Amino acid sequence: MILGSDKAKVHDGQLRQPLRNVVYPVEINGVTYNLHDTVGVGEHHHNVDSAKATGNLYRLMADVSNAGGVNLLVYVVRCNKRPVQAMRKNYGLFYHGFCDSKVSVVIVVTGCEDVEPTMDTWWIDHEPSFKQAGMSFNAHACVCAFKGARTNDGGYRNDNLVAESVGVLKRLVVQHCMKNGWKKVWSS
Numbered sequence: 423m424i425l426g427s428d429k430a431k432v433h434d435g436q437l438r439q440p441l442r443n444v445v446y447p448v449e450i451n452g453v454t455y456n457l458h459d460t461v462g463v464g465e466h467h468h469n470v471d472s473a474k475a476t477g478n479l480y481r482l483m484a485d486v487s488n489a490g491g492v493n494l495l496v497y498v499v500r501c502n503k504r505p506v507q508a509m510r511k512n513y514g515l516f517y518h519g520f521c522d523s524k525v526s527v528v529i530v531v532t533g534c535e536d537v538e539p540t541m542d543t544w545w546i547d548h549e550p551s552f553k554q555a556g557m558s559f560n561a562h563a564c565v566c567a568f569k570g571a572r573t574n575d576g577g578y579r580n581d582n583l584v585a586e587s588v589g590v591l592k593r594l595v596v597q598h599c600m601k602n603g604w605k606k607v608w609s610s
Contacts, residue, residue, distance in 0.1 A: 499531055
């Protein structure tokens with residue numbers, strides 16, 4: 423959504439390829455941000471070997487640290503999910519393990535197009551369960567990434583929600599991205 427294109431494809435869960443470091447540069451308000459996309463370790467629907475994925479994550483974090491550091495963690499979940507063991511594990515691995523709890527972390531909740539009365543209602547209802555699971559965030563965004571069915575005017579049912587969500591995501595990045603990247607100190 424932030425890229426404004428289909429460069430970073432969402433896979434169908436059938437991929438067996440371990441995580442790679444693929445950088446997606448995106449310009450927001452005249453500033454270039456490098457986005458790194460990963461799947462969650464231990465999330466069985468991704469069919470990713472956890473040991474290989476974790477090893478690749480270590481390499482990714484080392485590469486990002488060497489290239490200027492980590493400025494923001496964006497934790498993405500579906501709105502139909504509540505904190506479960508894999509989510510807590512991934513949060514702990516990235517936020518505490520890789521980033522020593524030193525980087526801003528935000529949560530993006532996708533699939534909120536049918537949440538009433540507003541998309542943010544989902545977070546209001548579920549934030550306590552994340553806090554209870556030991557997962558705290560600097561900010562949140564409840565978004566719609568699904569265009570929906572075609573309408574008679576040639577657009578899509580959720581065009582307005584998607585456009586609103588893109589703006590919310592870009593503001594989230596700009597407001598919470600640390601100016602100086604945090605660099606992991608790797609002990610030998």
